[in-house]
Amino acid sequence: MTGSGSTYVQGIVDATGVWPAVNQIEAHLLLPQDDLVAYCKEHNVHITAYSPLGNNVFGKPKLTNYPEVQAIAQKLGATTAQVLIAWGVYRGYSVIPKSVQQERIVSNFKQVELSAEDYEALFSDRQEGPDAVQHPEVSATTNPKVK
Numbered sequence: 001m002t003g004s005g006s007t008y009v010q011g012i013v014d015a016t017g018v019w020p021a022v023n024q025i026e027a028h029l030l031l032p033q034d035d036l037v038a039y040c041k042e043h044n045v046h047i048t049a050y051s052p053l054g055n056n057v058f059g060k061p062k063l064t065n066y067p068e069v070q071a072i073a074q075k076l077g078a079t080t081a082q083v084l085i086a087w088g089v090y091r092g093y094s095v096i097p098k099s100v101q102q103e104r105i106v107s108n109f110k111q112v113e114l115s116a117e118d119y120e121a122l123f124s125d126r127q128e129g130p131d132a133v134q135h136p137e138v139s140a141t142t143n144p145k146v147k
């Protein structure tokens, strides 16, 4: 299933008796969806994060331009997109960036690993500040401990 908050997941379970295998949801630095991620993990529903580079966010700078993302990318010798992808991987789910450019497709597949320190540095107060994105079903929360 896709884009489903816990109420919808539970509705599927109640109606069919079957837990979905995968929930594909928008998730990135400005929309971490901690509560939904934790709920899915608790019930063994795999998360796949779409728009991990923040392509679905309008009226805000591109996530690849955020200074803290650029700082970690520079530190790791990585691209900013690789850092944003690694942020999702660090949180324990699969991530599906999209590009129409061959060199970006190739480089987006190259995994870099964030340390806990890198992850915390990325998990700034943007999630609760004016940059935060409110999901229609599940508000972004601020628990940086989801892993």
Ligand SMILES: NC(=O)c1ccc[n+]([C@@H]2O[C@H](COP(=O)([O-])OP(=O)(O)OC[C@H]3O[C@@H](n4cnc5c(N)ncnc54)[C@H](OP(=O)(O)O)[C@@H]3O)[C@@H](O)[C@H]2O)c1
Pocket (backbone or CB within 6 Å): 002, 003, 024, 025, 049, 050, 051, 052, 053, 054, 055, 056, 064, 079, 081, 082, 096, 097, 098, 099, 100, 101, 104, 105, 107, 108
């Ligand atoms: N299940 C759903 O409801 C749902 C909803 C939305 C999206 N999705 C899927 O999720 C995937 C990704 O979503 P998305 O396209 O919305 O967002 P995204 O992957 O967060 O962002 C894509 C944007 O980032 C650019 N980009 C890609 N690699 C880059 C890099 N290395 N450096 C800088 N910019 C880069 C792309 O431009 P270029 O193409 O020019 O490189 C494009 O403008 C797609 O496969 C889409 O089908 C699923």
